[in-house]
Amino acid sequence: MFETRSLQRGGRPSSSEPSRSEELQRLGKQPLLRAHRLIVTSREIDDAELRLKRQGAVFFQIGSAGQEVVQAAAARCLRAGKDWVYPYYRDRTLALALGVTVRDMLRQSMAKATDPSSGGRQMPCHYGSDRLRIVSQSSPTGSQFLQAVGTAEAGLLARRLPDGRDVCDVEEGELVYVSGGDGSTSEGEFFEALNLALLRRLPVLFVIEDNGYAISVPVEEQTAGGSISGLVGGFPGLHVEETDGLDFLASYAAFQRATAWCRGGHGPALVHARVVRLCSHSDSDNDLAYRPAAEKKADDALDPLPAFERMLIDAGIAAEEELAEIRRNVREEVVEACGEVAAEPDPDPSSATRYLFNPRIVVTAETPPEEGGPLISMVDAINGTLRAEMEINPRILLFGEDVADVSRLCHLGEVEGKGGVFKVTHGLQKKFGGDRVFNTPLAEASIVGRAVGLAVRGFIPVIEIQFVDFIWPAMNQIRSELCLMRWRSDNHFSCPVVIRAAAGGYVRGGAIYHSQSVETIFCRCPGIHVVMPSSASDAAGLLRTAMRCGDPVLFLEHKHLYRQSYARSPDPGPEHVIPLGRARTARRGEDITLVTYGALVEKSLRAAEELAAERIEIEVIDLRSLRPYDWEAIRDSVARTGRLVVASEESLAFGFGSEIVARAAGELFEYLDAPVERVGSLETHVAYSPVLERATLPQVDDLIRVLRKTARY
Numbered sequence: 001m002f003e004t005r006s007l008q009r010g011g012r013p014s015s016s017e018p019s020r021s022e023e024l025q026r027l028g029k030q031p032l033l034r035a036h037r038l039i040v041t042s043r044e045i046d047d048a049e050l051r052l053k054r055q056g057a058v059f060f061q062i063g064s065a066g067q068e069v070v071q072a073a074a075a076r077c078l079r080a081g082k083d084w085v086y087p088y089y090r091d092r093t094l095a096l097a098l099g100v101t102v103r104d105m106l107r108q109s110m111a112k113a114t115d116p117s118s119g120g121r122q123m124p125c126h127y128g129s130d131r132l133r134i135v136s137q138s139s140p141t142g143s144q145f146l147q148a149v150g151t152a153e154a155g156l157l158a159r160r161l162p163d164g165r166d167v168c169d170v171e172e173g174e175l176v177y178v179s180g181g182d183g184s185t186s187e188g189e190f191f192e193a194l195n196l197a198l199l200r201r202l203p204v205l206f207v208i209e210d211n212g213y214a215i216s217v218p219v220e221e222q223t224a225g226g227s228i229s230g231l232v233g234g235f236p237g238l239h240v241e242e243t244d245g246l247d248f249l250a251s252y253a254a255f256q257r258a259t260a261w262c263r264g265g266h267g268p269a270l271v272h273a274r275v276v277r278l279c280s281h282s283d284s285d286n287d288l289a290y291r292p293a294a295e296k297k298a299d300d301a302l303d304p305l306p307a308f309e310r311m312l313i314d315a316g317i318a319a320e321e322e323l324a325e326i327r328r329n330v331r332e333e334v335v336e337a338c339g340e341v342a343a344e345p346d347p348d349p350s351s352a353t354r355y356l357f358n359p360r361i362v363v364t365a366e367t368p369p370e371e372g373g374p375l376i377s378m379v380d381a382i383n384g385t386l387r388a389e390m391e392i393n394p395r396i397l398l399f400g401e402d403v404a405d406v407s408r409l410c411h412l413g414e415v416e417g418k419g420g421v422f423k424v425t426h427g428l429q430k431k432f433g434g435d436r437v438f439n440t441p442l443a444e445a446s447i448v449g450r451a452v453g454l455a456v457r458g459f460i461p462v463i464e465i466q467f468v469d470f471i472w473p474a475m476n477q478i479r480s481e482l483c484l485m486r487w488r489s490d491n492h493f494s495c496p497v498v499i500r501a502a503a504g505g506y507v508r509g510g511a512i513y514h515s516q517s518v519e520t521i522f523c524r525c526p527g528i529h530v531v532m533p534s535s536a537s538d539a540a541g542l543l544r545t546a547m548r549c550g551d552p553v554l555f556l557e558h559k560h561l562y563r564q565s566y567a568r569s570p571d572p573g574p575e576h577v578i579p580l581g582r583a584r585t586a587r588r589g590e591d592i593t594l595v596t597y598g599a600l601v602e603k604s605l606r607a608a609e610e611l612a613a614e615r616i617e618i619e620v621i622d623l624r625s626l627r628p629y630d631w632e633a634i635r636d637s638v639a640r641t642g643r644l645v646v647a648s649e650e651s652l653a654f655g656f657g658s659e660i661v662a663r664a665a666g667e668l669f670e671y672l673d674a675p676v677e678r679v680g681s682l683e684t685h686v687a688y689s690p691v692l693e694r695a696t697l698p699q700v701d702d703l704i705r706v707l708r709k710t711a712r713y
């Protein structure tokens with residue numbers, strides 16, 4: 001029906017190649033009947049879910065009718081439980097072939113507590129199994145591609161690093177399968193992933209099941225030239241196959257060539273399989289609203305299930321009655337499973353917040369800093385902590401833009417080395433080599449997505465986003481993937497990734513895109529910790545905890561503090577850890593509690609000194625951790641002072657202070673003798689002009705004014 005082409009290798013079958021019937025005979029009856037059973041089972045579950053949806057036992061349904069045969073062919077070329085798999089939501093046949101059971105699929109669609117992939121948290125067809133190496137899938141179309149690259153890279157690094165095999169198991173000739181629809185290839189992350197996989201020559205098998213539509217948008221409006229294999233066919237080193245995904249043998253041959261390419265160490269391959277979508281996009285879509293009935297009818301005539309059966313019958317592999325018997329058996333099995341699963345328990349309401357974070361709190365108490373060491377800057381503290389932890393933990397990798405000393409390793413001895421635009425990672429590549437510390441393409445989504453893929457396999461990526469102002473291309477990977485992996489997989493996968501990012505203003509000339517304070521946006525993402533130290537010692541203690549805690553941490557480094565003399569501390573030593581969510585009282589006082597963090601800590605201390613001359617004693621609490629934050633410290637202080645001011649570098653509206661103030665209104669009302677106040681920057685952006693910058697960001701005078709007003713109330 002569709003044409004099969006191997007765009008770079010392989011080619012069309014020649015006349016000396018075996019006939020289709022001979023090929024089927026060679027494959028053998030049992031494997032073909034198994035493929036048939038998988039296809040039929042997938043179709044039956046689709047139908048059963050639609051029935052259950054009408055009965056109110058299933059809450060959403062997405063089918064894969066029309067796409068089963070290509071998946072059965074692909075599965076024959078994969079090694080279940082050995083290769084890593086990032087399936088798309090229409091990959092039901094593939095998931096069944098890999099070992100996901102009928103009951104487990106129904107447990108997910110009926111949102112049962114027994115759903116082993118998500119505990120009732122994810123929509124149907126969002127597969128995930130650590131045992132089967134199927135990485136927990138999400139709903140954003142396209143975010144899986146970069147993660148697959150990271151997972152393939154984990155295998156490469158595990159092989160190359162001296163202790164790599166202690167970090168993760170590597171199978172000989174392993175590959176990572178990742179699939180998507182034609183629509184998903186329009187996401188930029190798809191192209192970033194191809195680039196990255198090609199750069200590193202990684203064994204990633206990209207599979208695009210092109211059913212001609214992304215919900216209602218046809219492929220010609222989605223992809224230039226109407227063909228993804230045509231579009232990427234010229235990418236250097238990419239093995240591309242375009243195949244008729246309705247034809248089992250053609251698809252199988254394409255997958256054999258593509259997997260051989262990946263397993264042979266040649267790099268990534270892409271299989272573009274043309275299929276049909278015989279159902280609406282989902283049960284909430286009616287495709288007749290955008291597809292003429294005649295087109296649908298023509299697609300129905302291409303249904304690959306009857307075609308697969310006809311192929312088996314014509315080749316003498318199976319008789320019609322034999323196949324009908326399999327269909328009957330499968331139907332009975334699925335109906336029985338529906339009844340049994342329906343009786344299984346729903347999730348306990350109290351489990352809604354379970355597994356947002358590592359259930360084992362790794363750092364529970366502060367190990368105090370050593371005394372008497374040399375004074376070090378915040379840059380020295382971060383660099384030294386990375387160095388010390390990398391020394392003892394082979395899982396830690398460090399990457400980002402410009403973080404290496406030099407990309408061309410042959411020049412390592414000749415040049416001083418870069419080590420980040422702020423030199424925070426200087427010398428680490430020299431010390432640990434280019435496989436543990438390396439530069440990345442200038443692509444933030446790639447940095448985070450790749451880190452997710454490495455982390456699910458046991459590495460602890462410590463990645464750098466050069467300026468937090470440029471973190472937004474990675475927001476999808478952070479908000480929808482990194483933060484969610486543990487929760488959505490019901491603790492079967494986790495992402496211990498530390499994102500270091502230079503943040504904040506007061507840099508004179510930093511302007512709009514090098515001065516932003518955006519911490520609250522991330523504090524609103526359940527599943528990630530957010531910290532912002534204000535001293536070298538705290539930076540060391542919190543960074544060490546971040547690398548050990550087993551969860552994602554956004555580690556915000558205030559760039560104004562990097563080398564300030566007041567942010568220096570005696571070297572706290574290699575044991576110093578600070579639990580997350582523990583504040584530090586930077587100054588004792590009895591009159592007003594001033595809660596703050598980051599660069600405003602020092603400004604708050606200066607304001608407090610001035611007010612002390614007026615006999616107003618300010619207690620300055622440096623939160624250090626913003627999510628979780630130390631509510632007990634705030635409460636205990638306000639219980640003594642009766643007055644509360646919150647100062648944050650962000651603009652006031654919807655900022656960090658709003659959270660503290662709202663909570664104080666609810667929980668500290670009885671202690672308060674004055675209205676709670678906030679100090680923050682103006683509701684605008686930080687300009688390049690130092691005059692405008694000064695006017696925009698909170699200054700010591702602003703703090704004094706508000707504190708004085710609060711004291712006098």
Ligand SMILES: Cc1ncc(C[n+]2csc(CCOP(=O)(O)OP(=O)(O)O)c2C)c(N)n1
Nearest residue numbers: 090139140141180181182183184213214215
């Ligand atoms: C990033 C993102 N944008 C939008 C959606 C909503 N959405 C879900 S599926 C879909 C179409 C995907 O089309 P395609 O990749 O071709 O796969 P198909 O459903 O056709 O198999 C859209 C727009 C989403 N899930 N993620």
